[in-house]
Each structure stands twice: as structure tokens, then as C-alpha cells.
Amino acid sequence: MPDEKHRGTAEAILPLVGGPANIHSVAHCMTRMRLGLNDRSLVDEDALRALPAVLGVVADDTYQIVLGPGTVARVTPELQRLVDASAPRAAGGAGEPAGSREPAGGEAAVDAGELARRGARLRAQAGARNATPVRLLLRRVANIFVPLIPALIGCGIVAGVNGALANLGWATGLVPALAAISSGFMSLIAVFVGYNTAKEFGGTPILGAAVACVTVYAGVAKVEAFGHHLAPGQGGVLGALGAALLAVQVERWTRRVMPDALDVLLAPMVTVLVTGLVALFGLMFVAGEVSTGIGDLATWLLAHGGALAGLVLGGMFLPLVMLGLHQALIPIHTTLIAQQGSTVLLPILAMAGAGQVGCALAVYARLRRNPSIRATIRSALPAGLLGVGEPLIYGVSLPLGRPFVTACVGGACGGAVVGLLGQLGTAVGSTAIGPSGWALFPLLAGPHGFAASAAVYAAGLVTGYATGFLATYFFGFTRGMLAELDVPAPGNDRSPAPGDAADPGRRSTG
Template structure:
């Protein structure tokens, strides 16, 4: 790669140096804060040699480079007046809508695994009950129901902890505030039918179990109150007085004003959405089904979560998420249509694989890697989603359980009166999108580009075939829970554009060498390490998502570039509690960045894993 030319092309295509407020880089990406993202020519950037893709996260424009990112970054500095990382501040503040979306997404994302797991249990329990395997009176049913329902009943506590991390306040004080609102004596007091007052002020009876907006408002307010009290209280009294006064102020204020206001807002949103579907019917479903993919691209889908949760709590069902199923099936169908039509063997295989992945609920590879790249298939996917959404609205399909997956694994979420209609409708957007894709056709990937497609997927920092590799085993660098890359909340990793591998949710903050070899890169912020094994495998260990922003805080590196290590040697340590408290997701991708050099990369382990246990085999 000609780093100087790549850097010059990037500088020109992002709108010139005048459009750059700041640029930093992490282990794999250039991260730009730009004055105007709209003037960026993403299509041309993605064709620049060495660029493997682009992504927009919030207001940040990211260019995926891979292992060569430090060299491209340095070339950008050499060809501009930007002298050092972080020497410029982005004077750009988020607008109110962006800030609200950011809070909702940042709050819900960490708790989604708990909600998804609980929802799946409720779905399986519903199947067992409908098949007559269990009765609602059996003790097994009661216990399983408590497991599935617990996360939803005590949802305000989960949200309080997550919101406190987002707002930078004490998570345990936030949990205590939520627990007070859910205390049985408060619930009993509200259900008594008597008028309730606190110090002469009327308290409106509100059901806080499973609620969303009241606790978000309460913890947002608590973050300001706690910060204000912390500033005025002498240091020797902070430990006792700050949490005490915060709870004494926030809980009554929530009971008197914030809780009822949040409930009113939530109910109004639910009523508004319900009225839209009641009055617009098929049109509402078509619009939502046809635009879900666009909504997801902007991150605005998180704004629907409070409405969905309120619908499930107050009505027992939701009519919004069925349209998301339709949108996903549309993306899957469009990718399938590309697979049928394409003459390029490599791209045909890619399209078929991503179609299957999208059917299973993970749409990013199909949407970004195939349909948007070909343009017309993406339009076909939107059409398929609109037709499917119209059908679901017409027959009144309902979503009863928050199952955490909007693909075939989440079909249990439809178990209820409209289950059969839901199942019958799943193929509709798939078939429509596939047919429209086939009819509209597209400009196929030329055969001579096959090598380039493989190279992009491999994300190798050397040409495919330049390194001789042999089969080998990769050992776990962490103790934790093994998860698939699709569960990583970053499309760059989840879509496997960086390469294949696994992710681990750590339970200890120690990273050890997964192979014997040479340390190729210890990133300056110490959140990521690259290592090349003795057999040629290039491994990237990336601790957490967006942890580059911590600038090395809470990380300690035990190795440096060029060090020779053996399996199990300590590489770095990190403070899990501090990083989590700062609001960062600790899920850690372990990527084989020269994926293209291997025929198969096969995970060997599910569930809990100890460090130095075999987790991947390369052949």
C-alpha cells in the first residue's frame, strides 16, 4: 500500500483539511470528527486502496483500514497541518434529538442480553404451556416464569444501573432509587385505593414495575442532584451525605412529579403509535416495514424501545417490532436474489452466506456488504419490508414477548393469538425482495475483482499468500463467556469485515497470549494488541468497544512491540469495574485478521472458558 497516496486521497474525499475538526485512530480505524459528514464521498473512499469500509458512529466518521492504520494515520499528519492526536476539540455539540437517541441507545444496549435471555425463556415457557407440557399451576412453571419475568418486572433497576453509568453518577445509588420505587410497601400503598401524600404533597399512584421512562427521567435528574451535592459537601462527609441526600431528594420527587410525568409520556407515545396503526393500518405497517433498515442505519431504532416496552407492559403486546422482522427478512431476500443473479463466484458465495445470517436476525453483513453495495438490491429489500409490514398490519400480527432477536431464533416472540399469521407472513418480504432484486438486476462484481473482494474480507496487512501459514489452534486470552462476533455491538466486528473469530465477555481483567509468537502492535492506549503466531496467524485482541476513548486509563500493558511470547504469557491488565463504570462495553473481539489465508476458522468452545483453553482452530 502507498500510505502517502492513501492518506492524500482520504484527506481530499472527507472534504479536505478544512472539514476536519479532529482525527484519531484506534487499532483498526481512523476516527474523524468532521464539521459536515454530508460532504464526504463515502463511495470513493471505500474504493481507495487500503480502505476496507466506512462507518458512522454518532457524529464520528470512521474509515476501516486494518493493521496498517497507524501508518495511514501518520501519513495523514504528514500531509496536513494536524500535528498530534487530540490537539483539536470538536466544537460541535449534539442536538437534542441526537442526545436523546444517544442516551437511550447507551442505556439499553448493556442490558439487552439480560432482556433477550429472559424473553427467550418466556417464549419457551409459552410454547411448553401451549403444547400442554406444563400448566400454569405447576411449580416448574412458576419457577421458570419467575426466571423469565424477573428481568422485566425489575427492569427499572437494570435501567437505573445502566443509565447511571451513562450519566456518570453512582450506579448503586441509582439502583437503590429504583428499588425504593418497586418496594412492596409502596406497591401496596398505591393499590389500596386511598389517597397518598408525602409531606402534604399529593402522590400519584403509578405502577413502576416494568416501566422505562419514569426511571430514565429519575436517574437523569439524580445525576445532577448528586453532582451538585458532591460539590457543596466537605470531603469528610461525602461518603455518607451525598448518597443519603440524593435518595432523600430524588425518590420523593419521582413519586410526586417525575414518575407520573414519565408515565404520561410513555402512555402518550404508545397511544400515538396505536392510533397510527388503528387509523392508518396497512399504510402504517408498510411505511414502518419499508423504512426500518434506514431507521437502524441512523441509530434511531433505539428511540422505539421505550414505546415497545410500554406496549408490552400495558397492553401485553406490541405492533412495532413485527415490522422490524419484515425489514430483516427483506434484507435477507435481497441478498438471496443477488446470490441467484451474480455470476461472480466469490460474491455469489458472500451474498448467500449473508442472506442466511440475515434470516437468523443479523442483517449488517447483508445490508452493508451486499445490498447497499449493489444499490438496487437495497431498494428491493425496502420494498420487501414494506409489503411484509403491510401484510402484518392487515392481519393484525402482534409481538408478545421481547425475545431479543428479530430473525428465526426470535419467532417465539409471536406466540399468541396471531402466531400462525406471523409464521405465514415471514416468507413474504423474503420472496418479494428476492424477486424484485432479480428483476431489477444490478451491476455485477466483475470477475477480476474477486481477488480484491477476498482481500477486503481478510483484512490482512499483507497481500494474501505473502505469508506462509499452517494449521494451528488459538487459545483463549481471557477468562469469560464465549460469544459469537454477531453479538458485538459494532458492525465492523459483527459483520466480520475485520476477519473471523470469536468474542469473549471477560470475568477477569487479565489478557494472556493466545499463541506463541511475536507482538506486532501494542496500541498506545493499551486497549488492543496484535500478535503474529509462529505459524503465521495474525491475531487482534480488542478489549471492549470504543475503549480507545479512555486514552489508556485503566489499562496496563505487560509487553511491547517486538516481544517474543509463549501461550499464556501476560499481555495486559485492565480494571473491569472502572471501565464498566465509565459506560463501556467490555465484550472483547478476538479476530484472525489474515482470515483469507485459511480455509476454515472454527470456534471450539461455547459458554464459559478459562484462559489458555482452546477456542479456535485454523486450517
Template sequence: MNTPKTGALAEMILRGVGGPENIESLTHCATRLRFQLHDGTKVDQAALDALDGVMGTVPQSGDRFQIVIGGAVAGVYSDIVNLPSMSKAGKPAAKSDADVKAEIRAKGRGRFAWLDNFFEYLSDSFRPLLGVLLGASLIIAIASMLDAFGLVDFRSADKSATWVFVDAMWRSVLYFLPIMVAYNAAKKLKIDPWVGAAVMAAVMTPNFTGMIGSKTPGVTTTTNATLGTSESVAHVFGLPMQLNDYGGQVFVPLLMVALLALVYKGLKRIFPENVQMVFVPFFSMLIMIPLTAFLIGPLGVWAGNGLGSGLSWLNGHAPIVFAIVIPMLYPFLVPLGLHWPLNALMLQNINTLGYDFIQGPMGTWNFACFGATAGVLLLSIRHRETMMRQTATGALAAGVLGGISEPSLYGIHLRFKRIYPRMLAGCLVGGVTIGILGGVNTEAFAFTSLLTIPVFDPMIKYIIAISVAFFTAMALVYFADYRTKEERAQVNAERDAAAAEKAAAKATVPAQAVKAEERELVTVGAGTGASAGSATGSAAEGKSLELKAPVAGRVIGLGEIEDPVFSSRALGEGVGIEPADGRIVAPVDGELITVADTGHAYGIRTADGTEVLVHVGIDTVQMKGDGFDVHVKAGQKVTAGDHLADVDLDAVRAAGHPAVTLMTVLNTAEMTSVEPRVGQDVTAGTPVVTVRR
């Protein structure tokens, strides 16, 4: 089954979530569509899960619903929002008295929707930054790779202007991360996001940070002789204010915006609408900038440092326990979208310690996940499961190159219960390995992929740990299978039955013996041509005809062709030739009854009524003539050896099609015998099939 185009998929998704009238809002992240619905019970989850192009679905509380698409999510999102019917979406649903009472009762009963809201707040504050974080991590990876090969001293204190500029390319994301997080958090809480960004920016200006350690009047700096650390305090309006560099902080903007939302919405209730645009932002900034500088900022730094120190203590005193807990925890956090708080801690560690120790163990989970996907891919190739092969290939590419695990999780792992235990075994072995080796650190926030390996230190320990995790999970999935024996037997039987049914259906009637786009080629024996064949048939009985190779190459039997139509002889007996060049010639004297517009197929009828098909490549009709230079036309008389076409074999193979050239006798059933000669290397014009009437 082919994956539907994104436009068609958009319409089917829209129906599956209950129609546009049921959509309150729609956003998307790197892999998922995120719906806020009026009524979650209207979702047809089974129908959505069955759609090609949908990797999985995730119902959530509060009528929220997620649909996992993968890398094509932006295109599907765009198609959905541009559907004409979406003009009916985004309108608040009318609430009855019963609805209002039910909501109040639900709040009073203390349900766990608040927990979902909390994690949604954290996730939505970071999720839109996925692209720039990934971009920054790859810039760091490239620089670290050059450093590893000794081409540049990436960590030198006196780098040239060139490398200072390269540093700015990735530090821009990490340093100004608090402003970006504040913007997203404010947007999530439905207040002016620019106010959130402005409040956070106020404590990150050069004027503010320049006071740290300076001799500015009113600023005092003390040094802790034991720890060697210094602390600056500014006396503002007579009050002491601890000075911090908030670059890279994530807890400060999260705490600040949560309080800002209360202030902002309270001010909107106070001021009339006609003056809100001026006074609500003004008073919000007037209140929140001092609160952030005096209270929330130091509190956020303290909270972030405390969490980081706690994990650092565990990593220092029980490194194996820490290295096991992290990769074993992630497989359960990521599907629920609860992994962003740990990602925030990684950023906090880099900002405060100068390095992070969580990403190393986390990498073993990612590679165990990708290893399990690789095991599924190998099994899909072995068992000829086309759809699973396509799904696993895309998921594996997204993983090992981009460090994104959702396509693997939703497209494969969560659908087959036998995969998760084997993937967890890979996580466990990888975690134990990295713990025994003494842990791995990184000075950068990096998505754990093949491209970011150089940012980890010691790199060799990291490579060993992720390799062990990858190959353990891959081997366990491959040798144990992700299906039970009964499921495997049933799936393989259904596959074989479908192939046989398809071949039998095509062999029933000559006009049905070829793919829809090639049916015209089987009409060489129809109409007046059929009469001519029957008229000459009696006179030709007992005679033999030699069909010559239409191209130079190695002759093989039709049974070796990876196409059920040809291998089942539905198009008659004949041979395949693995071509040595792209010059195609006529195999016999006759008339060209059919020449495909795309140049990939030719139907020839001989004087005695033998119908011969020359077909260049498998499924090459999809190339629409690209790479085919045709020298003949339908109705033309040809002699064996006449030049039919030139084919660019490299273009055929680059398009993903086998280049084997087929020659079959379409009306084999009318012949006494059709005898192919296989297993030889031939030049064009060498006899390869004997036809006896």
C-alpha cells in the first residue's frame, strides 16, 4: 500500500479527530501534531492509527490529542490548516450549564489534569526550540571534530577571530536560551510573549551583567577563600540584589513567566480594553523586572544548581546506579513527553558546571532505541515486509543522523510489545558499560546521534557504550523477532497469499497480465492482429523461431526476477538480461504494435503471430521517460538488430529500479514450447529463446 499524499492524509486526519468543528487549536512539534479538541470522545483513534503516514496516536487529558507523523509533520500541519473546512476550527464550543458545573466539580475533585498541564508547560516552553538546539549542537559537533583531529584548538583561551565568530554561532542559542524559553512559556500561558522575553532580557543586558565583579558604586564583591568562588551584590534603592549571569539559565524564565501570567492577567482585569495595550505591558514590566532581579532570579539559580548538584552527587558516589537509571528512565519519559525537564537540567549543568554528565548515559538509551529499529529493519528485509522496511528505514535515519527517537518509538516499538523488553536490555547493558568505564561528559548540549559523537569526552568510552547498547538491542530483536512465532507465520502466509493472488489475477486474462499502466502492451494480439496471427498459425505450426538478445549482458531465468508478474510467467515465458550497456535492439523481425510513451516497453508481433514483449527495468514506467531515448514509433516495421532505444542505466539504478531487461512471449499458451537459454553472457543479437509452434 502506498502512503497517501499529505493533502489526502490531512483530510483523513481531520475526519479522524471529529472534523474541523471539533478542533479548538492545532500546533505541531518536530514529529507530532498536537490537537486541543472540544470533545476528545469524538476521536476515531483506531482509524487514525490505521492511516499510512501516521506512526501512532497519544490521547491526553483535557481533550488533548497527539498524532505522531515523523519528519513530514510540518507539511501535514500546513495541509491541514490550509484546508477550506478549517475555517470552522478554532472556535470555542458552547458550554451548557451542565458542562460548566462538571468542570467545577472536576477541579474540586483534584484530578491529575494539573500534572499534565505542568509537563505541557515545561515541554511547550522548550519544544519550539528543537530546531535551533539541534542546529547549535551540530555546529559544536563539527568544531569538536576538527579539534579531535588537531586541525584547530577548539578550547583555546586565545582563539582567532574566526573561531570566536564560530563560537558565537552556537553560543547565541545557549546563552540567550532564557529569553527564548520566556517567550515560549508566555505564549503557552496565553499572555504577550514579548513581555516575557523583555522581562528576561532586562537581567541579561550588558549593563546588568557588567556589574558582576566590577567596581561600580553600590556593588560589592566577596570571595570565598575555601571554594575560590566570588559573589557580587548590588545595592539598588537601598536593597541588596544578588547579581548572576543568567545566560543559559532555564529555571529562572520558567518560574518568572508562571508569576508573570498571574500579574498580566490580573492587570487585564483592572484596566479597560482601550488602554490595556499601553498599561498592561508597562506595569507588568515595572513589577516583574525587579521581582526577577531581586527574588526569582536568585531563587531559580539556587533551584537549578540544587538539582544539578543532587544528580552530580549521585553520579559521583554511585556512578553505575546513575548510569543505569538515566537510560532506563528515558524510554518511559519520551513517549509521554516528560523528558524535557531532564533536558533542562542538562542545560543547567553546562551553564553552572561547564559540562554535563547526563547526556552520556542518555546516549546509550537513544542508541539502544536505534539498535532495536535496526533489528526490525533487518527482519523486514528478511521477510520481505515492504511497509515495515520503509518505516524502519526512515526511523533509523532520523535516529542515527538526527538523534530523534519518536519515529522509532511511535512507528514501531510501541506497536509491538516484544520490542520494549529487548530495547531495555540494550539500555541496561549500555548504562552498565558507561558506568564501569567511569562516565562520559560533554561541554555542549547535543542530540545524541552519529554526527555528535565528537562532543563527548572521553569519546572512546562513549563509542564503546553506545555501540554495546545498539548491537545488544539489535541482536535481541533480530534473533527473537518482534512478532511471536504464530504472528510471524500468519504474516508471512498472508504476504505469500497476497503475492500469489496478485500473480494469479494477472495471469487469468492476457489483458490483466500486466500492470495497469502497461496494459496497452498486451493488446498486440487483439483486433486485426489476432486475426492475422490465427490465419498464419496453421501454416506456421511445427516451425521454430529464434528470439535474440535485445541487449548485451548476463541471461537469467524469470524465476530470478524480483517482480511477481514476470517471475510467475503471467506475461509468458522468456528471459531476463542483466544489461552490460544501455543499447536496446529488436530481438526479432516484425511490427512494433506498441511503443510505450515512457520508452520502457515495446510490443512486437512477428509474421507468424508470435507476440514478443521487451521490457526495460522493473517499474521503470515511474520514471516517465527520464533516461530513455527512443528511436522508433508504433506501427514501424523492424528487423532483428534494429536500434530501438538508448537507456541511461545509471539513471535507472539511481531512481531505485532494477535495470534487468525482460523479454517474454506474451502468447506462450499458444506455443508448443518456449525454451529460454540462461546462465550465459551474451552480446546483443545472440539467440537466447527458441519458440516452437
């Protein structure tokens, strides 16, 4: 039955994105299905948002449909199968154009559909303003690390369970086995980073992996660079990233100048040899110093910045997500996990989601007469509690304006609490990246055990919820905004039926 449900979702999505001929790539990350589309004008976005399984859409370098954790990993392969099965028939056309639905009428009040359209416009404007070379580079860096997140999560949870067993003195014979399971991937993560880097930047993936292998090989302990013997894994993911980027450039240059008859033999050899030597006698040492600096800086911020550092980080994260600049933090999180076993930044940044949830609850309370917006909040709130914030950001707070600011205030206060408690000696980190909200609890770690870490994180969440709610309730609306928003949608002056909450997008504005 679950497979039929996910297959049905894929079948419903396919015609709304222009049919199989309009899709040239299908992939997914933690919460989003990422589609490469030939013509985005063929997407019926209103109908897509109306699907019960769809939590939101994000038009970025790929067209991203937010389905939530778990669901996205099951719907994506079903859609891929439908696209593959339709390939022979799809050559004749790209599907029917969108826009067959009747235009909505009635502009007397603002409902969820209008907020969604405002959110889409704001997102498109932000994307156009920020489609800079730096942001495009950050997207490509994110594409290197996002495929690694499932393994990070799985190994992180196993590490947490193993730590609990070790602290309690239970199943001591199992502890070494769980340690091997949880640490195996992290010991070789540089190899996967090298493979994905070469693949993303147009090189031969296996050559990227080959040069990254050099950085984790035990024999590098015999190599001396800058007056010091190297250590296996020195430089971590940053060293592997730099080595693979260099390998791509060396491979391109070699293939340009190498005769075709010798290319198959000499191009791989030159790529591995040149890049390997540069990695051993330069990159590993430099990347190691940078990685150590990142770890020291994060530790210093938490020890000395405390509440102020948490306030700034928690308050600024929602704008970073909106602009796509949060992708720059992925290599930093991964470096901290590889170096220290957890990233102390993620629990603080996750407070932005708590402020967003509190904001949404306040909007729900203030707009008692607007069933459409309230139904959207009811539908998106469970995902928000689990750390999937896009539906609430782009469907509620951002298009409303002031509530987006008050949501950031909630995130800042939650981050300040986590930062302050960390400065007082109860630091909390995450053993993996990807989840946030309540979904982050199984991945928490700290020097005083899971219970203390969970208590600190929960205190931050409660503060973020409460502050986001109060700030939005009292300062999130002007009188004019309430006059515009706190009225029934045209043609719908009743409270929504119980079944309507799961399907707010099906309401018409006319």
C-alpha cells in the first residue's frame, strides 16, 4: 500500500511539471525532489502546490518539490521509473502547457493561494538578484555534499546509540562493532568528496576519488612536508575537495595536449601523479591548518561569544536560507564533524526553524477569520516541527513581510539560549547535517551526555517557539494588514471542513 501511495504521488506530479519529455534529470536530497526541466513555463505550479503530498516548491537552478524526509526518497524513484518508461513515447512532445485552469477571481481578500504567489515572486526576485558567480559556486559545492547526508545521518545515529551504550555500560561487547560501523564512513568520507567533486566540475569521478584516497592512506605518515610528518586524513574534506578540483584542471589540460593514441594511458597517470604530489607536499598541510582553524574558531565562538554568537547565528539563518547562502556552511559542518565528531553550529542554526514555527502559530491565532491561510499553516506545521521550513517560509511568513522579521527574532533568541548554555559549559553538537527541528534530537551529542544535550536543545526550541509567537502576535501585523488579511476568503465564509486542512491549495480565490 505505501508503494502504491508514493507511485500515485509520482503519477500526479508528472503531468503537472510538463510530462516526461520536459524532464532531463531527477534527483533528491533530504527533503526535496530536484527536477531538471527543459521548459519551466509548462509547470502548473498552482495545481502542483495543491497536491496533498507537496509541502512547497522552490524554483532554483533545479525545480525543487518539497515532499519531506522519507517521502522524497520513495517518490523520486517512482517518478524516475515513470520518466524512463515514457521515454520512447515522449519524443513527440513535452506535454500539455500549464494554465488550463480557470484564473482565480475575487481580489477582496488575501488567501493562501495569493500568499503562495507572493512567496513565489519574492523567491524569484531573490534568485535573480543573487544569481552571482559566488552563489552559483556555493550551489555546486552543496551538490558535492548533499548526496552524503543519508550516510552522515545513519552513521551519526549509530554513533549516538553507541555512545549511550558505552556510558551506561550496556552491551559492552557490541560497542566496538558499532564504533566500526559508525566510524567507517567518516574515515573515508574524503574519498566520496573527491568523487563527487570531480563529477560536479566535469572531470572523471574515479580520478577525483583516486587523488582523495592519497589523503587518507596510512602511508602518508612517512611523508614530510613543511618540516612535519603528515597524518592520514590531514586536511579532511577540504583537502580532498582541493585535490579533486586540481585533478579536474590537470585532467583537462592533459587531454588537450595529449595525442589521442596516448590519452588513455597518460592522461590518468599524469592527473593522479601531479595532483597526488601537490596534495602531499602542499594541499594536505594547508587544508589541515584551515580545518584546525575552523574547529578552533567554532570552539572559541561558543566559549567566548556565547549568547551574542547564538543571537547572530540564529537570527541570520532564515535570510541565508532564503538567499541560498546557507550552502556555504555545509563544508564547515562536515569539517567539524570529521574533526570533532559533531558540529556545534547546527543546533544553534536550527533555532531559526523554531522561530518560524512560533511565528506561524501566531499568524494562525491572529487571522482567525481567514480559513485559507489557517489551513495552509495546519498543513505545513508538522513539516516545520520536523525542520522542513520552506512551506512556512514561502507560503506564510515571507510573503506577509513583517512576520518573517519576527520569525528571525524568535530564531535569534533561541540561538542565544543555546549559545549561552554552551558558554556556561553545556555545549551541544550534531553528529550529522540535514535534519533540524525535532528530527535533530537523535543526532545530538555533547560532553555531558545525551540527556544534557537534549535539555539544552529543547530549551532553545521552546525559547524560539515562544519568542517567535510573541514577537509575531504583538508586532507582526499592522492594523492595515489585519484589515486586509483577517477576513474570510471570497465565497468561503465558513470554517474549513476537517478534510480541507490537508489540501489547502485546492481552494479557489473566487
